[in-house]
Amino acid sequence: MRYQLICYDLADDRQRDQVAKLLLRYGKRVQESVFEIACVSETQERALHAAITALVDAPANVRCYRLSAEMLRLSSSFDANPPRPKPSAVLL
Numbered sequence: 001m002r003y004q005l006i007c008y009d010l011a012d013d014r015q016r017d018q019v020a021k022l023l024l025r026y027g028k029r030v031q032e033s034v035f036e037i038a039c040v041s042e043t044q045e046r047a048l049h050a051a052i053t054a055l056v057d058a059p060a061n062v063r064c065y066r067l068s069a070e071m072l073r074l075s076s077s078f079d080a081n082p083p084r085p086k087p088s089a090v091l092l
Contacts, residue, residue, distance in 0.1 A: 003067040
């Protein structure tokens, strides 16, 4: 699993909404314009970055910070919803 923290500051409402909807398909919103993202592969990560690039006009202020699973596990939060790695499998 490949983890990222993606944040943005976009002036255009339409672009901001489109990027938010895209990122919600890959992860969870932790603040208004900050998302914890989990991609299953490098290919999926590249596809996400290409989709973001296609949605925003240059110059766009979108930042992607890669996190290792260990660094995500060691991260903390001041609320009841700490950052956690996405499970690799879910048993029903």
